[in-house]
Amino acid sequence: MQGGGENATTTDERHSSRVTFEVNGSSREVTLDNRTTLLDALREHLDLTGAKKGCDHGQCGSCTVLLDGRRVKSCLVFAVTLEGRSVVSVEGLAGPDELSPLQAAFIAHDAFQCGYCTPGQLCSARGMLDEVARGWPSAVTDDLSAPAELTDAEIRERMAGNLCRCAAYPHIVAAVRETAAAS
Amino acid sequence: MSTGAVGRAYPRLEGREKVTGTARYAVEYPVDGITYGWAVPSAVVRGRITRVDTTQALASPGVLAVVHHGNAPRLAPGPEPELWLLQEPAVHYRGQYVAVVVATSLEAAREGARLVRIDYDAGPHSTVLTDDHPGLYQPDHVNPSYPTDTAEGDFDAGYAAAPVRVDVTYRTPAYHNNPMEPHATTAQWRDGRLLVHDSNQGATSVRATLAELFEVPPESVRVVAQHVGGGFGSKGYAKAAVVLTALAARHVDRPVKLALTRQQIFGPIGYRTPTIQRVRLAADADGRLTAICHDAISQTSTIREFAEQTAVYTRSMYAAPHRRTTHRLVRLDVPTPFWMRAPGECPGAYALESAMDELALAVGIDPVELRIRNDTEVDPDQGRPFTSRNLVACLREGAQRFGWTDRDPTPRARRDGRWLIGTGMAGSSYPARARPSSARATARPDGSFLVQINATDIGTGARTAIWQVAADALGVPPERVEIHIGDTALPTAPLAGGSMGTASWSWAVIRAAQTLREKLQDLPGGVPADDVSADADTTDEVGGQPTLPRYAYGAQFAEVRVDADTGEVRLNRMLGVFAAGRVVNPTTARSQLIGGMTMGLSMALHEEGLLDERYGDWVNHDLATYHITGCADVESVEAYWLDEHDDELNPAGVKGIGEIGIVGAAAAIANAVHHATGVRVRDLPIRLDKLVGTSSLA
Ligand code: FES
Numbered sequence: 102m103q104g105g106g107e108n109a110t111t112t113d114e115r116h117s118s119r120v121t122f123e124v125n126g127s128s129r130e131v132t133l134d135n136r137t138t139l140l141d142a143l144r145e146h147l148d149l150t151g152a153k154k155g156c157d158h159g160q161c162g163s164c165t166v167l168l169d170g171r172r173v174k175s176c177l178v179f180a181v182t183l184e185g186r187s188v189v190s191v192e193g194l195a196g197p198d199e200l201s202p203l204q205a206a207f208i209a210h211d212a213f214q215c216g217y218c219t220p221g222q223l224c225s226a227r228g229m230l231d232e233v234a235r236g237w238p239s240a241v242t243d244d245l246s247a248p249a250e251l252t253d254a255e256i257r258e259r260m261a262g263n264l265c266r267c268a269a270y271p272h273i274v275a276a277v278r279e280t281a282a283a284s
Numbered sequence: 285m286s287t288g289a290v291g292r293a294y295p296r297l298e299g300r301e302k303v304t305g306t307a308r309y310a311v312e313y314p315v316d317g318i319t320y321g322w323a324v325p326s327a328v329v330r331g332r333i334t335r336v337d338t339t340q341a342l343a344s345p346g347v348l349a350v351v352h353h354g355n356a357p358r359l360a361p362g363p364e365p366e367l368w369l370l371q372e373p374a375v376h377y378r379g380q381y382v383a384v385v386v387a388t389s390l391e392a393a394r395e396g397a398r399l400v401r402i403d404y405d406a407g408p409h410s411t412v413l414t415d416d417h418p419g420l421y422q423p424d425h426v427n428p429s430y431p432t433d434t435a436e437g438d439f440d441a442g443y444a445a446a447p448v449r450v451d452v453t454y455r456t457p458a459y460h461n462n463p464m465e466p467h468a469t470t471a472q473w474r475d476g477r478l479l480v481h482d483s484n485q486g487a488t489s490v491r492a493t494l495a496e497l498f499e500v501p502p503e504s505v506r507v508v509a510q511h512v513g514g515g516f517g518s519k520g521y522a523k524a525a526v527v528l529t530a531l532a533a534r535h536v537d538r539p540v541k542l543a544l545t546r547q548q549i550f551g552p553i554g555y556r557t558p559t560i561q562r563v564r565l566a567a568d569a570d571g572r573l574t575a576i577c578h579d580a581i582s583q584t585s586t587i588r589e590f591a592e593q594t595a596v597y598t599r600s601m602y603a604a605p606h607r608r609t610t611h612r613l614v615r616l617d618v619p620t621p622f623w624m625r626a627p628g629e630c631p632g633a634y635a636l637e638s639a640m641d642e643l644a645l646a647v648g649i650d651p652v653e654l655r656i657r658n659d660t661e662v663d664p665d666q667g668r669p670f671t672s673r674n675l676v677a678c679l680r681e682g683a684q685r686f687g688w689t690d691r692d693p694t695p696r697a698r699r700d701g702r703w704l705i706g707t708g709m710a711g712s713s714y715p716a717r718a719r720p721s722s723a724r725a726t727a728r729p730d731g732s733f734l735v736q737i738n739a740t741d742i743g744t745g746a747r748t749a750i751w752q753v754a755a756d757a758l759g760v761p762p763e764r765v766e767i768h769i770g771d772t773a774l775p776t777a778p779l780a781g782g783s784m785g786t787a788s789w790s791w792a793v794i795r796a797a798q799t800l801r802e803k804l805q806d807l808p809g810g811v812p813a814d815d816v817s818a819d820a821d822t823t824d825e826v827g828g829q830p831t832l833p834r835y836a837y838g839a840q841f842a843e844v845r846v847d848a849d850t851g852e853v854r855l856n857r858m859l860g861v862f863a864a865g866r867v868v869n870p871t872t873a874r875s876q877l878i879g880g881m882t883m884g885l886s887m888a889l890h891e892e893g894l895l896d897e898r899y900g901d902w903v904n905h906d907l908a909t910y911h912i913t914g915c916a917d918v919e920s921v922e923a924y925w926l927d928e929h930d931d932e933l934n935p936a937g938v939k940g941i942g943e944i945g946i947v948g949a950a951a952a953i954a955n956a957v958h959h960a961t962g963v964r965v966r967d968l969p970i971r972l973d974k975l976v977g978t979s980s981l982a
Pocket residue numbers: 153154155156157158159160161162163164165174175176177
């Protein structure tokens with residue numbers, strides 16, 4: 102396994118920084134090239150390859166993780182900006198050898214095929230359900246003053262930032278709907 | 285004795301790994317001393333590299349090497365010119381990979397790639413397909429080995445004599461496969477042996493290609509593809525990523541991982557060629573087809589011929605006494621087009637099934653009924669009866685489920701506020717084929733079994749389906765069967781493509797299981813401590829199978845709404861009914877069919893490679909500007925299938941379901957848009973600007 106320190110020594114010292122942030126509940130201290138994105142920090146330095154790189158440009162959602170509980174595209178976040186922050190990736194959605202209800206629902210509904218978009222879908226759905234719980238409206242919410250209601254149209258709209266070329270969309274919506282209804 | 289695993293809805297075997305992020309894809313394996321490759325694409329369309337200046341790149345921290353035609357390890361000139369990379373100064377299309385930068389970090393590799401200076405002598409280029417291009421020619425055959433042109437009867441006379449005629453030309457743009465995982469490879473050389481973890485649809489052929497290119501024995505190459513983030517045809521054979529990575533790893537004598545960027549996979553790894561298709565249909569007053577002609581034009585590159593079999597669909601779909609199909613090709617200064625989900629059938633069915641809709645209106649017959657009237661039990665192309673043809677049953681069940689009956693055929697007759705509502709349908713078919721494969725089944729003393737085959741699961745559910753087939757063939761509950769796939773260390777098997785995977789792999793697995801059971805019967809003392817294995821190779825059996833017309837069929841139905849003011853098209857619902865032989869796993873089968881149908885929606889309304897002739901390249905080469913259907917675009921897509929048994933297919937009785945879902949889907953939607961608006965858009969995708977400003981849409 103390649104460690105952050107090993108890779109960082111090969112880059113110019115002036116262009117790297119030591120940063121400490123929490124990943125899936127444990128504190129990680131790494132020295133990273135200042136250009137390293139959170140996505141590459143996870144994948145190349147912390148051996149957390151769950152978050153996927155589909156575009157590296159914030160256009161596909163495969164790299165979605167939770168940053169301080171909010172969903173972000175980790176390919177658009179520089180890791181050196183994360184001092185003291187908390188990241189949850191797909192590996193941290195449930196305890197070891199456990200599945201979160203959302204993960205179990207994804208399996209039950211066959212909400213994926215190749216699985217490459219799946220970690221991003223899961224993190225995005227997790228963050229999205231919290232947004233709904235907080236009452237945040239979306240572009241298809243009719244009544245902005247009423248509590249947000251999670252209709253299928255709302256799920257589709259709120260999950261629109263996560264592309265799935267296998268097109269598991271109807272099953273993703275079903276899995277999210279079921280999870281939301283059960284919680 | 286079957287335990288009945290086949291036909292049951294099992295969740296995917298690797299589901300847990302995929303939802304917990306532990307499933308490893310090609311560039312996710314931890315490797316000591318790994319380095320990073322970054323491909324450098326050509327900045328000109330056609331020309332010669334006159335100078336490669338690596339000074340700045342090599343001076344950049346972390347950069348280990350710049351590999352280019354001047355210093356790259358030599359490759360044997362193999363059968364695939366697209367893979368003869370970094371070997372010559374010639375450039376054949378814009379975006380062709382001309383160098384790889386290797387560095388100790390991703391960031392350093394990317395920065396290094398930016399700093400490589402390449403000078404070119406550029407020549408004029410031609411990159412746009414037209415129906416009067418001076419370079420149009422007739423290829424020897426079309427993909428994979430169909431005759432280029434066919435003719436039966438006298439089309440011209442039959443067409444001229446008919447009371448009802450349709451003569452229409454359809455156009456489709458370049459479509460880009462865009463699997464969510466870009467082409468990616470980790471390559472390691474050790475003592476002349478090459479190990480690659482690669483994202484592909486068939487490791488057996490990738491190994492053969494690498495062995496040929498690097499002139500090493502195939503046994504010295506191992507290709508692993510445990511999890512693959514989609515392919516849709518674009519990873520059907522070895523592609524640039526694996527060759528570039530292996531070249532770079534050999535050059536720096538260290539392990540290298542390289543993932544192409546999203547922008548870099550718009551073209552050089554293949555795409556669906558643009559097409560121009562003229563379809564002429566003639567019928568009698570009752571709608572019986574008397575003459576059919578389908579003339580298809582598509583493009584290939586200057587370095588390799590790939591001839592999309594666009595009109596082949598029309599040869600066997602509907603009957604008529606006078607029939608003709610032709611294919612013409614132009615060599616352009618573009619990357620070589622390649623397979624994309626149902627090559628040939630997909631664009632061809634869009635044209636034919638759209639023309640059938642136009643004919644239905646011209647004759648005044650319901651489009652479902654028109655297809656039923658022109659059904660045939662005998663393949664018009666081969667002149668032999670189909671082994672099974674349940675098109676009509678699909679049409680009837682689809683019409684009933686969708687609620688097609690009593691449809692008012694008048695365009696622009698339904699309205700809901702500002703939305704114009706329309707429905708459309710199309711037929712669908714895809715050949716059912718199989719390829720030779722081998723497999724091994726092993727019995728262990730503890731009562732468990734191991735099945736090994738180098739099949740690939742690119743998201744189709746192949747791992748799970750073969751496991752189910754194996755359990756039934758072994759006559760044990762599937763929980764006692766372990767399955768290993770995705771590695772050339774396993775018995776060789778064909779790729780996941782052409783909807784042939786399950787048919788081919790299960791054939792070999794069933795034969796291996798049968799042989800193993802015979803062996804076990806001769807062992808009254810039970811399985812010895814060192815296991816008992818049986819190997820199977822279906823080369824003779826598959827090769828000896830009679831050539832018969834074997835096809836899966838389907839019927840696609842769609843309802844759209846079109847904003848009368850803005851021309852925005854939305855899909856309300858889509859429903860398909862398919863006849864595809866035995867369905868091994870209803871769960872994964874449904875996902876495959878829905879996925880295909882949705883890609884058809886994407887083709888009809890969303891995707892379009894926009895090529896700028898000045899630069900000879902697609903300018904919308906990313907996922908922000910090349911829109912693939914997203915979650916918000918899919919309101920309802922449903923897939924059903926008939927209980928179909930066909931004894932002349934393969935031991936598992938399957939026809940393949942990976943591609944038929946996309947065939948006809950775009951036509952059903954385009955026909956629905958016409959029904960909603962009265963506007964017939966004959967060039968995909970149906971963008972709103974093609975609807976607004978027309979007389980129908982004020
Ligand atoms: S990889 Fe981050 S959005 Fe695509």
